[in-house]
Amino acid sequence: MATNTQIPVEVPVDDRRVPVIAPGHTFSTITEKISNIVLTRPISLGWILGFLIVFGMMNMLMLALGYLFIKGTGIWGINIPIGWGFAIVNFVWWIGIGHAGTLISAILALLRQTWRNSINRFAEAMTLFAVACAGIFPLAHTGRPWLAYWLFPYPNTMRYWPNFRSPLVWDVFAVSTYLTISLVFWFVGLIPDLATLRDRAEKPWLQRTYGLLAMGWRGSAKHWHRYETAYLLLAGLATPLVLSVHTVVSFDFAVGIVPGWHTTIFPPYFVAGAIYSGFAMVLCLAIPIRAIYKLEDFITMRHLETSAKVMLATGLIVAYGYGMEAFMGWYSGNQFDSFLLWNRLHGPYRLFYAALLACNIFIPQVLWLKKFRVSTGWLWIISFVVLVGMWLERFIIIVVSLSRDFVTSSWGQYYPTRWDWMTFFGTIGLFLTGMWLFVRVLPMISIFELRTLLPESHVHEAPEVKQ
Amino acid sequence: MSDLGIYSPIPDSPVYGLMAEFDSAQALLDAAHKTHEAGYQKMDAYSPFPIEGLAEAIGFHKNRVALVVLIGALTGGISAFALQYWVAVITYPTNIGGRPYLSWPSFIIVTFELTILFGGISSAVGMIALNGLPMPYHPVFNVAEFAKASENKFFLVVESADPKYDAAATRAFLKGLTPRMIAEVPS
DSSP: OOOOTTOOOOOOTTOOSOOSSOTTOOHHHHHHHHHHHHHTOOOOHHHHHHHHHHHHHHHHHHHHHHHHHHHOGGGSSOBTTBOSHHHHHHHHHHHHHHHHHHIIIIIHHHTTOGGGGGTHHHHHHHHHHHHHHHHHHHHHHTSOGGGGGGGSOOOOTTOOOOOTTOHHHHHHHHHHHHHHHHHHHHHHHHHHHHHHHHHHOOSHHHHHHHHHHHTTOOOBHHHHHHHHHHHHHHHHHHHHHHHHHHHHHHHHHHTSOSTTTOOTTHHHHHHHHHHHHHHHHHHHHHHHHHHHTTOTTTSOHHHHHHHHHHHHHHHHHHHHHHHHHHHHHHHTOOHHHHHHHHHHHHSTTHHHHHHHHIIIIIGGGGGGSHHHHTOHHHHHHHHHHHHHHHHHHHHIIIIIHHHSOSSGGGOOOOOOOHHHHHHHHHHHHHHHHHHHHHHHHSOSSOHHHHHTTSGGGOOOOOGGGOO | OOOOGGGSOOOSSSEEEEEEEESSHHHHHHHHHHHHHTTOOSEEEEOSSOOTTHHHHTTOOOOSHHHHHHHHHHHHHHHHHHHHHIIIIIISOOOSTTOOSOOGGGGHHHHHHHHHHHHHHHHHHHHHHHTTOOOOOOGGGGSGGGGGGGTTOEEEEEETTSTTOOHHHHHHHHHTTOOSEEEEEEO
16 A cells, blocks of 8 residues: 555654654544534634734735725835835745645655644645735735736737746746645645534534535545545645745746846745745744644644754755855855845845844754753744744845845835835734634644544554455 | 446445444454455445555555546646747747747746646545545435544445345344444435
């Protein structure tokens, strides 16, 4: 049987690490604990208050976008020479955050890292909402978003076709594929759990809703057989996809000739940065969620510590990227490249660059110490710092490079307006609203995959019946 | 594919089959092996999570999902490249920085993305369709205990459509597998 994606590995007894699932659980307790969050847990005052805040932030986004559609992109701080501004900074930041979800669900599935089973569901949800936030920015940035469908190739009366040699067209395909495949992957993973919710729900309308979504899943052995093949193939397809999406995003820059953009290191360095910020977001969400919903049995310190190690590793790749950029600025002997380096260190945005180095390179080094990796408080703070740092990285790449072009007459400064800020914080509201609703309507941890982590799920073939 | 869902003929007899409930994955796997060895063909096993070897135990060895995905992925890749070729070379040739019309390296990305997109969608749609889903109603749901099939119980069903099926003999055979309970599944 070659198609088992959720191979239950033996939980090593003498392992000094914390187990991926706390001892003493059975199929029933896992099912009950996770599905009851959705089915029976009453809505608390805290949830409502929090929801009002994030929903308010989302409405701020609606306001900012509504005004943008009336007035045009002139309400933003972008202008020549800095035409990309916040819109593209936030786009790249959000897309990057989404990457951790796909990495956890696809790459770690192929690598048979069973600890992922407890965090893949909400990481995938995080991906979906992050990509939705990301998609808003280039759409709004086109200036006339109602014509954005012009980006797609379709027969039209203008007898016009997109230019497939343009990285911006590649982006359209990369991001829309990424969103679609993330959605498909997430939904396929949900089907067996939706059946569980259908069977456990008591209210008829809930039974019907989950029943419709579960499509009549009944856990047949033949169904599982096809399911596992499909899931494995989806993981196999999503793995190159997740590596390609930020590569394509980095082509938006690397294919251009602007100093600071035109470098071959961009694809790997963008992908590493994406996973770095993605894991930071996973930790920022997982730490409060596991505390509020008492999920310490399933999201153990092992998960948090491993995520911290992934952050540390990808952070070092990012640091190598910064180092190489600086080295090439000096080694190339190109006056524009060396000026870029000088400008980052001493120019008008030097404080941003210093903050970037602190947030992305220096502060996360404390993760070498176990003390910080096993403290949820510290881990949350460091993850938050990394998120800020990765946002600054995109700001530096876009704004600093565009503000100091080849010709001094085309130099300029960038000042974001209140609409820029409202749009940015508004998308955070959209993201959190999505997460807020998600944890209450769908199982935030994959129930059936957690069952496979229990020793009772392991079977052995009876030798006498082998043919 | 014997179970293409809603289109598969419902047996004439009002009984869909006999259902046996087991406590553990191992018990179900052993029972499935024995039932298949005893010569039953039309049977299925139900579990709350995938069990290694269970599909093989009931005589289901190969599925066609991988083939569907291969066809989908190739369709996506070929049509993406063909579209770009047709646009860039035949119907709307434009000179971009002096590049040849067939500047194929620039077409790799869209080709790659659509390969993944079509492959991914066909894996999900193919799996769902081959499983005969969506199919909200199925005879096994008529047994109340079956609600636990998505939680912690394991079921084996021998269909009445099986040539070897005999209400009394099959029940006796299933009893010999020491299940927790045996129930008739009304169709």
